[in-house]
Amino acid sequence: MRRNSVLRLILRYILYLLVAILVSFALPRLIPGNPLFLLAGDHGIDVPSNLLKQFEAYYAPDLPIVEQFFLYLRNLAKFDLGYSFYYKTPVITRILGAFKWTMLLSVPALLISTMLAIGLGVRMGLAPKGRGASLLPPLLAIQAVPTVLIAALGQILLGYKLRVFPASGAYTPGMTPHSPGYALDVLAHLLLPLIILIIAEIPSTAIFAYNSTLRIKQEQYVTFAKYLGIDHRDVRREFIIKNILPEMLGKLSIQAIMCVAGSLFVEAVFSYPGLGTLLKQATSYRDYPLMQGILLMSCLYGIGINFIFEFILHRYTRFR
Amino acid sequence: MNELRARIVKLPLYKKVCLAILALYLVIAIFAPAIMPYAASDFSHRRLAPPGRAHLLGTNELGHDIFSLLINGFRITISLALVAGFATTTLGTALAFISVYFGGLIDDTLHFIANLFLMVPELVVIMFVAVFAAPTLSNTVIAIVLFSWVRVYKIVRAKLLDCLKKDRVIYTLSLKGNFLDVARVLAPDVLPIWGSFFVIQCNRAVMYETTLSFFGIGDPLAKTWGKLIKSAMDYSNLYYDNVFLWYLLPPVLVVLGFVICLALLVTQEE
Numbered sequence: 396m397r398r399n400s401v402l403r404l405i406l407r408y409i410l411y412l413l414v415a416i417l418v419s420f421a422l423p424r425l426i427p428g429n430p431l432f433l434l435a436g437d438h439g440i441d442v443p444s445n446l447l448k449q450f451e452a453y454y455a456p457d458l459p460i461v462e463q464f465f466l467y468l469r470n471l472a473k474f475d476l477g478y479s480f481y482y483k484t485p486v487i488t489r490i491l492g493a494f495k496w497t498m499l500l501s502v503p504a505l506l507i508s509t510m511l512a513i514g515l516g517v518r519m520g521l522a523p524k525g526r527g528a529s530l531l532p533p534l535l536a537i538q539a540v541p542t543v544l545i546a547a548l549g550q551i552l553l554g555y556k557l558r559v560f561p562a563s564g565a566y567t568p569g570m571t572p573h574s575p576g577y578a579l580d581v582l583a584h585l586l587l588p589l590i591i592l593i594i595a596e597i598p599s600t601a602i603f604a605y606n607s608t609l610r611i612k613q614e615q616y617v618t619f620a621k622y623l624g625i626d627h628r629d630v631r632r633e634f635i636i637k638n639i640l641p642e643m644l645g646k647l648s649i650q651a652i653m654c655v656a657g658s659l660f661v662e663a664v665f666s667y668p669g670l671g672t673l674l675k676q677a678t679s680y681r682d683y684p685l686m687q688g689i690l691l692m693s694c695l696y697g698i699g700i701n702f703i704f705e706f707i708l709h710r711y712t713r714f715r
Numbered sequence: 716m717n718e719l720r721a722r723i724v725k726l727p728l729y730k731k732v733c734l735a736i737l738a739l740y741l742v743i744a745i746f747a748p749a750i751m752p753y754a755a756s757d758f759s760h761r762r763l764a765p766p767g768r769a770h771l772l773g774t775n776e777l778g779h780d781i782f783s784l785l786i787n788g789f790r791i792t793i794s795l796a797l798v799a800g801f802a803t804t805t806l807g808t809a810l811a812f813i814s815v816y817f818g819g820l821i822d823d824t825l826h827f828i829a830n831l832f833l834m835v836p837e838l839v840v841i842m843f844v845a846v847f848a849a850p851t852l853s854n855t856v857i858a859i860v861l862f863s864w865v866r867v868y869k870i871v872r873a874k875l876l877d878c879l880k881k882d883r884v885i886y887t888l889s890l891k892g893n894f895l896d897v898a899r900v901l902a903p904d905v906l907p908i909w910g911s912f913f914v915i916q917c918n919r920a921v922m923y924e925t926t927l928s929f930f931g932i933g934d935p936l937a938k939t940w941g942k943l944i945k946s947a948m949d950y951s952n953l954y955y956d957n958v959f960l961w962y963l964l965p966p967v968l969v970v971l972g973f974v975i976c977l978a979l980l981v982t983q984e985e
Contacts, residue, residue: 543926543929652834655836675930
């Protein structure tokens with residue numbers, strides 16, 4: 396019985412995966428005016444003939460569509476995502492090179508923003524006379540603003556005007572991992588984008604934690620704990636936070652995706668060398684293979700993250 | 716009309732302020748041609764003039780009057796927000812109706828697609844489609860609409876499934892079972908959600924357009940607020956002589972005012 400439901404979960408995710416690959420294959424071929432095979436140097440990029448050959452070998456526009464799809468699958472199995480027009484290197488090396496910077500930015504942002512947001516949301520929920528609700532409008536206001544604007548404003552104010560932080564890049568140009576002070580330099584460049592990403596990601600988790608807290612607060616065991624005179628800090632930790640954690644786990648899986656998405660936009664503003672900057676370059680040079688690669692990778696990432704969390708939740712309910 | 720007035724009077728102060736500001740935005744958008752001192756396409760002015768009597772917000776490096784571009788942006792951006800917001804909300808609601816009414820395989824398929832969409836950052840997909848399509852304003856709107864109906868769909872679907880248990884719905888279903896009749900009976904339950912989502916999706920449309928513009932995607936001739944921000948940020952001497960104060964800051968503040976007022980309008984009351 397149990398094994399069956401695990402199997403169903405896995406099958407469902409394989410289906411998600413297949414559909415995502417199919418969409419990333421079909422989308423550029425479906426959109427009217429599809430420029431994938433109209434390479435005639437229209438956007439100002441010259442494609443050298445040897446690259447053009449590689450490109451044709453990869454996309455094989457002359458083959459029937461079904462065979463193109465199988466070719467695409469075979470290439471994917473070899474982690475071959477084609478060649479970037481702009482960089483003239485394999486897409487996969489570009490993406491992997493940028494991926495580590497995106498992780499350096501988004502993983503700490505995810506952890507810090509989630510912890511701060513849970514703390515804030517729970518406190519708002521427990522504030523006497525519902526006073527915590529007065530913090531909702533500012534949180535909603537931050538949530539409504541496009542992340543690129545928050546990043547741009549932070550860059551102007553703290554990067555260019557007050558010069559508290561370096562305003563762009565991930566390290567001082569010319570430095571290598573072996574230069575003295577490299578780690579500190581990377582940290583200094585990381586701080587401002589990190590702070591901005593944390594600010595952008597806090598509201599939605601905080602509001603979620605606030606709503607969960609309001610619900611748990613009404614449970615009888617919480618009321619009873621108060622009558623027993625248990626210290627309110629212990630009530631908060633043992634009765635509230637521990638009980639909203641399962642719900643927060645579900646939220647975390649959404650947040651893990653939002654954080655990477657947010658990180659793309661922050662990176663693009665700060666020219667931070669992660670996937671966001673890569674995406675910005677891909678869009679401005681109309682580098683279609685690179686864009687397709689980034690789209691596919693973000694689909695795989697999203698599906699992977701969701702699978703992990705659903706699997707954890709599945710195991711968790713088993714032992715309950 | 717009186718009922719509407721009574722509901723507005725009951726709103727908390729900050730929502731009344733938001734409503735007033737949004738009304739002002741709408742008035743500016745409607746009367747934009749009368750307010751603009753110069754045509755948006757007119758680039759015959761002295762370049763990079765600082766703010767003065769002739770040019771309230773100065774001119775940009777191409778010789779456009781920035782104030783005129785900004786006012787023109789009200790018209791373009793707000794129409795984009797209204798169209799995309801309306802279409803997204805309606806599409807999501809309609810698909811939810813279809814899903815719940817027909818059930819079975821149709822419901823499963825739509826729900827599967829919705830779940831898949833929720834796993835992928837929607838703005839990345841929108842960006843992808845908008846880059847591949849021809850750069851026109853209507854293609855930007857279509858890309859936004861096609862990939863942001865999912866949240867509306869999920870919430871409306873859940874609400875509809877709840878409503879199906881209500882007596883009057885069961886009654887209609889058992890009597891006639893016609894799609895439109897059921898839709899009419901369910902409408903009063905769905906309309907309030909539709910309203911909130913319309914406002915939220917207008918907010919998102921501006922959010923998405925601004926981000927797309929920042930990535931250089933979309934019709935370069937349709938000067939939305941996002942395009943103005945982008946062209947200011949592309950100007951290399953933005954931070955000398957405080958040029959950013961009249962070049963970059965006005966469109967940024969206008970966007971902030973718009974999205975924040977929309978977001979605060981839909982917050983739930985305690």
